[in-house]
Amino acid sequence: MATNSSAEHSRRDFLYIATGAVAAAGGVAVAVPMIAQMNPDASTIAAGAPIEVNLAPVAEGQVIKVFWRGKPIYINHRTKKEIDAARAVDVAALPDPQPDTARVKQGKDQWLVLVGICTHLGCIPLAHQGSYNGFFCPCHGSVYDTSGRIRSGPAPSNLPLPPYVFLSDTQIRIG
Amino acid sequence: MSGHQTYQPRSPFMKWMERRLPIAGLVYSSFIVYPTPRNLNYWWTFGGILSFMLAAQIVTGVILAMHYTPHADMAFKSVEMIMRDVNYGWLLRYAHSNGASMFFIAVYIHMFRGMYYGSYKEPREVLWILGVILYLLMMATGFLGYTLPWGQMSFWGATVITNFFSAFPGIGESLVTLLWGGYSVGNPTLNRFYSLHYLLPFVIAGVVVLHIWALHVVGQNNPAGIEPKTDRDVVRFTPYATIKDAFFMICFSLVFAWFVFYTPNYLGHADNYIPANPAVTPTHIVPEWYYLPFYAILRAIPDKLMGVLALFGSIIILAFLPWLDTSPVRSARYRPLFRQFFWVFVIVCLGLGWLGSKPAEGGYVIASRILTIYYFAHFLIILPILGWVEKTKPLPNSIAESVLHDGVPVGASAPAPAKV
Numbered sequence: 001m002a003t004n005s006s007a008e009h010s011r012r013d014f015l016y017i018a019t020g021a022v023a024a025a026g027g028v029a030v031a032v033p034m035i036a037q038m039n040p041d042a043s044t045i046a047a048g049a050p051i052e053v054n055l056a057p058v059a060e061g062q063v064i065k066v067f068w069r070g071k072p073i074y075i076n077h078r079t080k081k082e083i084d085a086a087r088a089v090d091v092a093a094l095p096d097p098q099p100d101t102a103r104v105k106q107g108k109d110q111w112l113v114l115v116g117i118c119t120h121l122g123c124i125p126l127a128h129q130g131s132y133n134g135f136f137c138p139c140h141g142s143v144y145d146t147s148g149r150i151r152s153g154p155a156p157s158n159l160p161l162p163p164y165v166f167l168s169d170t171q172i173r174i175g
Numbered sequence: 176m177s178g179h180q181t182y183q184p185r186s187p188f189m190k191w192m193e194r195r196l197p198i199a200g201l202v203y204s205s206f207i208v209y210p211t212p213r214n215l216n217y218w219w220t221f222g223g224i225l226s227f228m229l230a231a232q233i234v235t236g237v238i239l240a241m242h243y244t245p246h247a248d249m250a251f252k253s254v255e256m257i258m259r260d261v262n263y264g265w266l267l268r269y270a271h272s273n274g275a276s277m278f279f280i281a282v283y284i285h286m287f288r289g290m291y292y293g294s295y296k297e298p299r300e301v302l303w304i305l306g307v308i309l310y311l312l313m314m315a316t317g318f319l320g321y322t323l324p325w326g327q328m329s330f331w332g333a334t335v336i337t338n339f340f341s342a343f344p345g346i347g348e349s350l351v352t353l354l355w356g357g358y359s360v361g362n363p364t365l366n367r368f369y370s371l372h373y374l375l376p377f378v379i380a381g382v383v384v385l386h387i388w389a390l391h392v393v394g395q396n397n398p399a400g401i402e403p404k405t406d407r408d409v410v411r412f413t414p415y416a417t418i419k420d421a422f423f424m425i426c427f428s429l430v431f432a433w434f435v436f437y438t439p440n441y442l443g444h445a446d447n448y449i450p451a452n453p454a455v456t457p458t459h460i461v462p463e464w465y466y467l468p469f470y471a472i473l474r475a476i477p478d479k480l481m482g483v484l485a486l487f488g489s490i491i492i493l494a495f496l497p498w499l500d501t502s503p504v505r506s507a508r509y510r511p512l513f514r515q516f517f518w519v520f521v522i523v524c525l526g527l528g529w530l531g532s533k534p535a536e537g538g539y540v541i542a543s544r545i546l547t548i549y550y551f552a553h554f555l556i557i558l559p560i561l562g563w564v565e566k567t568k569p570l571p572n573s574i575a576e577s578v579l580h581d582g583v584p585v586g587a588s589a590p591a592p593a594k595v
Binding site for chain 1: 331334335337338339341342352353354355356357358359360361363367453454455456457458459460474476477478479480482534535536
């Protein structure tokens with residue numbers, strides 16, 4: 001094999017490259033299932049189906065917690081005072097600017113539905129606490145207002161809103 | 176140093192064996208006649224202690240795995256069954272949980288010793304970096320293991336730590352879902368953490384082999400920080416190092432036993448005896464003590480991504496230590512300024528650890544910020560500049576000279592070292 005000059009492409013070069021290419025493609029093909037198995041399995045996805053919640057028993061000023069996909073969902077029946085507090089804010093001055101109207105369904109200003117997971121590192125904020133009387137995360141001190149918007153602390157963004165629709169005035173479907 | 180004795184098999188069987196697998200010769204040259212600097216002090220016994228702790232953790236861990244159930248509904252109960260029903264289960268579990276703490280105490284002493292005596296300097300850079308990798312693997316293993324009892328601290332520790340990865344822009348959320356195997360920390364998470372917690376100690380053992388291999392290529396550093404030159408500078412590994420290591424290992428085990436038998440829960444958190452509850456976060460969520468300095472750094476920074484990067488950066492920066500320290504002199508004994516800065520650095524690390532255990536508010540946050548800045552400044556500003564401006568003391572001509580006065584060891588009438 002030493003007789004081949006390096007400038008020439010020999011059949012052996014072709015074999016080397018072809019073998020390498022097949023091995024690389026095989027490596028990728030093996031890696032796909034190895035990594036994909038880590039994602040949520042079928043039963044976990046199935047258990048994440050939408051849930052329905054009856055709002056009738058939730059009194060004004062009350063916050064209830066339901067679970068959807070293993071995440072706590074806060075359903076906050078806000079008082080007039082809380083709504084006013086959330087609206088009397090200079091939106092542009094917020095760390096994650098978003099008007100309160102964009103965080104509730106139109107005409108359902110009193111119902112604030114949130115994923116109750118701090119956007120910092122995933123702790124559960126406490127309701128009706130903190131300097132804005134909204135939510136306060138005990139882990140690293142993030143403070144959210146009565147619209148669930150981040151006001152101070154290390155959390156980068158507002159408490160997320162789960163996908164939900166009103167089926168009637170007192171019934172919502174989350175998911 | 177001029178080539179020590181090689182193994183000469185005597186029995187016919189060992190002669191037969193040595194021609195096929197020279198393992199006896201390897202042990203003989205690595206752990207019997209291997210030359211060690213004659214001036215090693217007790218700070219050098221922690222490598223052996225760490226090997227002992229790794230073995231202890233693997234043995235107790237494999238036994239615990241025989242009784243533990245890695246399922247979100249049963250894990251907590253199975254741990255309580257280990258504590259109450261399994262014969263000596265309480266002892267094995269306390270030995271394993273306190274063993275993790277002792278492992279970290281030993282590794283921190285080992286690391287600070289390396290920093291004090293400049294053990295990371297040329298030609299020991301790779302040895303040091305392998306050590307940093309071992310430390311990272313230990314941290315990962317400790318974290319994974321702490322989730323297994325599935326108590327409140329397990330659950331919320333796992334939630335907070337895995338959420339570090341959600342800080343990465345764009346891919347963060349899908350990355351965290353991939354790590355969890357679900358939409359939140361749950362049974363799939365516990366299963367994979369258990370699998371990895373069982374795997375990583377053996378990865379550690381593999382890297383330990385590389386670490387010891389690299390050590391035996393470049394030789395041990397020593398308190399004088401100069402290389403052995405003649406046979407007068409070294410002693411045989413056995414009996415000198417073996418006995419010294421064994422003696423201090425026993426002293427260390429006394430402390431270990433004291434924790435296990437007298438205050439087994441002192442280093443843990445009472446909250447972890449409450450079963451995991453995804454609806455309630457404990458009010459004061461803190462990691463195990465050995466992560467506290469890094470936790471303080473995370474919380475010192477008021478930005479999520481930067482906080483996570485600073486946390487990882489504070490560990491990764493250790494790998495660059497051989498090039499950040501510009502001084503050609505290794506040992507702090509001959510570096511009067513560095514010696515002071517070293518102790519300030521130790522105090523800063525302890526201070527960060529204390530702050531990490533405090534709530535993230537008011538003065539604690541401000542203090543954490545100051546110490547975090549100092550932590551990075553130590554590596555990025557102080558060490559490079561010290562190497563240029565510091566006036567070091569004269570180094571001894573040899574290791575023997577540094578410990579002998581007219582051929583007699585300083586402060587002792589020990590027998591002359593064996594010629595090897």
